[in-house]
Amino acid sequence: MARTREFDIDQAVDRAMDLFWRRGYAETSLQDLLKELSIGSGSFYAAFGSKEQLYLRTLDRYASLQGGDLETVLDEETEIRTAVRKILDTLIEADLTDPTRGCLVVNAATQCADQPSAAGRVNTAIRQVESLLAGALERAQARGELSPDKDPRQLARFLTTFVQGLRVVGRARMGREFVEDALSTALRALD
Template identity: 85%
Template sequence: MARTREFDIDQAVDRAMDLFWRRGYAETSLQDLLQELSIGSGSFYAAFGSKEQLYIRSLDRYASLQADDLGKAFDETTEIRTAVRQVLISLIEADLADPSRGCLVVNASTQCGDQPSAADRVTAALRQVESLLSGALEQAQARGELSADKDPRKLARYLTTFVQGLRVVGRGRMGREFAEDALSVAMRALD
């Protein structure tokens, strides 16, 4: 008879995500994961298969949380410039509060580029951000907030790239003035 799982998978993925985020994939050992999740190796392998598979699930979870936050920001704010600015300011504030943490997607892209499954997840996460931004920009254009000569998809790609660069700059501890100067220029793309 199979043993009943004695831990919550979603909570375990969240805890693993936090550990990978703090330490990075390579610096997180299986033993670190077992200790963080308070489970044995048999339970770990039965639930997650491998460290890499758990990392992929952690990336998926992170991307999902980020997409939810981005979607809410656009749903709760009717004016696109205000929404984009609030999102970017919140990223600047997060990086100022804890610059060593950065963004798990950026971390994965720089730490795990040779792992096809991680690279695929990074691409999917960036495409998701692009899609959310593009949809919000299209709606703003339909409301007359964005000039008809602007291409929402291209703007979304620019902003997606800017967000990732902003996260790298935050991790590099360039400071508030640097980030806010860059933000003021980026916001002009919506004019």
């Protein structure tokens, strides 16, 4: 008779995500994961298959959470400049508060670029941000907030790239003045 699982998979994925986020993929051992999740190796393998498979699940979870947050702000704010500013301000504050954390997607891009599965998750997460921004920019253009000569897809790609760079600069602890100057310049792209 099979034993019933005695832990919550979603909570375990969230805890593993936090551990990978703090320590990085390579620096997180299977023993670290077992300790963090308070489970044995048999339960771990039955639930997740491998460290890499769990890592991929955490990347999916992170992208889902971040995408949901981004979509919420883009849908709630009535003006595109306000929405973009709010998104970027939130990232800046997060990085100033805890610069060691950064962005899990950026961390994966820099730490796991040679792992095709992780690189694919990074690509998917970045494309999701681009798509959400492009949709919001298209809607803003239709409302007359964005000049007709602006290409929403190109602007979305610029802002997506800016977001990723902002996260890297945050980890480098460049400080508020540096990122605020860059933010002001980035927002002028919407003029």
